[in-house]
Amino acid sequence: MEEQPIVPTVAVATAATTDRKFRGFREEHRFLLLIIGTIIIAITLVIVSLVIYNVSGSAQLDLSRPGYTSVSNKVDRSTETTDYSSFGAVNKTTVKEFTTLYDERAKKAKAVDAFNGDPLNPEILEFGDPTTSAEQ
Amino acid sequence: MTAVLLSAFHFYNASAADLTDEQLARISANCLTIKSSLNQLHASDALLRVNRGQIYESMGTKLMDSFNSRLGSNSLDNKGLTAVTDSYQTALTTFRNDYRTYEQQLAATIRIDCSTQPASFHDSLENARTKREKVHTDVLRLHQYIDDYRSTVNDFMLNFDRVTGSN
Numbered sequence: 001m002e003e004q005p006i007v008p009t010v011a012v013a014t015a016a017t018t019d020r021k022f023r024g025f026r027e028e029h030r031f032l033l034l035i036i037g038t039i040i041i042a043i044t045l046v047i048v049s050l051v052i053y054n055v056s057g058s059a060q061l062d063l064s065r066p067g068y069t070s071v072s073n074k075v076d077r078s079t080e081t082t083d084y085s086s087f088g089a090v091n092k093t094t095v096k097e098f099t100t101l102y103d104e105r106a107k108k109a110k111a112v113d114a115f116n117g118d119p120l121n122p123e124i125l126e127f128g129d130p131t132t133s134a135e136q
Numbered sequence: 137m138t139a140v141l142l143s144a145f146h147f148y149n150a151s152a153a154d155l156t157d158e159q160l161a162r163i164s165a166n167c168l169t170i171k172s173s174l175n176q177l178h179a180s181d182a183l184l185r186v187n188r189g190q191i192y193e194s195m196g197t198k199l200m201d202s203f204n205s206r207l208g209s210n211s212l213d214n215k216g217l218t219a220v221t222d223s224y225q226t227a228l229t230t231f232r233n234d235y236r237t238y239e240q241q242l243a244a245t246i247r248i249d250c251s252t253q254p255a256s257f258h259d260s261l262e263n264a265r266t267k268r269e270k271v272h273t274d275v276l277r278l279h280q281y282i283d284d285y286r287s288t289v290n291d292f293m294l295n296f297d298r299v300t301g302s303n
Binding site (some may be wrong): 060061063070071075083084088118119120 | 175178182186188192194199205210239272278282283293
């Protein structure tokens with residue numbers, strides 16, 4: 001026959017009382033705990049989504065942010081999204097169709113030499129060294 | 137490790153030493169005007185990023201990928217075109233990342249109070265300037281891949297004509 005572990009009777013009684021008190025508290029404040037839990041989950045989700053928004057680069061494409069309102073209506077919405085079908089025959093005509101579409105889009109893509117120039121040059125921002133600019 | 141720290145320290149000193157007292161005073165005095173110019177540039181670059189980005193994305197997904205798939209589904213050799221497309225997509229990812237880094241640096245520069253911290257403002261501005269140059273290099277690389285893809289299509293056509301015997 002197996003030996004039964006000796007558990008002090010007082011300790012068991014204290015644990016049972018604590019458990020009863022906790023359950024009592026939980027039952028009594030169920031609604032409050034629900035509200036607190038909901039708020040914690042909402043805050044966590046907001047933090048996670050903001051981190052994703054900043055890390056993924058979406059923030060840089062969001063022109064509705066403060067400071068971008070002056071340019072938000074200048075987004076080019078005329079860019080046609082004509083797809084070239086991934087399926088179908090390949091012959092002179094279909095390749096010609098593709099090259100026409102490609103050339104047109106390539107011309108648009110290369111029309112602007114984006115981010116050229118040096119607008120962050122101290123000389124342009126008018127706080128460069130005057131002696132240097134005089135020498136140039 | 138020590139060499140890296142020393143070179144970083146040297147760079148910091150060199151960039152701070154480049155500024156004369158007169159320049160520092162001019163930054164502090166023209167702080168508002170400079171910040172206004174930076175804010176305008178910040179907004180116009182964001183617009184440029186959105187408009188250019190749309191075109192670069194559609195070139196890759198709606199034209200290059202589609203044409204490669206069509207050749208593949210017809211069991212035609214598309215290795216050369218796929219290689220250029222992969223390089224283009226990599227360059228596009230680099231462009232996106234470099235622009236994000238540049239934008240964050242420019243935003244950080246704008247947040248610095250140049251009337252009280254002209255030296256750190258200048259350092260931050262130089263950093264943003266370098267990052268903007270990198271974005272421009274990425275744009276030129278994308279343009280180069282767009283041309284490369286077109287010449288690879290021409291090569292494909294020459295080969296295709298030769299194999300099928302059409303004129």
